[in-house]
Amino acid sequence: MPKVRREGLPFALLRHLRDRVKHREIRSDQLELFARWLDGNPEVPPGRWFKRFPGMTVCGEGELIKTFLRLGQIAEGEEVV
16 A cells, blocks of 8 residues: 655645645644644555545545545545544
8 A cells, every 4th residue: 555655746736735725725723633644654545545634635546645625525535544
């Protein structure tokens, strides 16, 4: 199982993630929970996946985080616990 990649991310992906945080008004407390989860060096499925937090959902594919969703938006893939 891959682990979430935290370094060497494409600039366009970083810009996309920053824009999603801003436009979807992701709160800093949710980003803190996300950072703590990342600190655990989590394993994720090789395909599409998502991880729910109390105020947002993080979506990825393989080792890459792809987007952040607001509550109520529908995520695709395998749920990471």
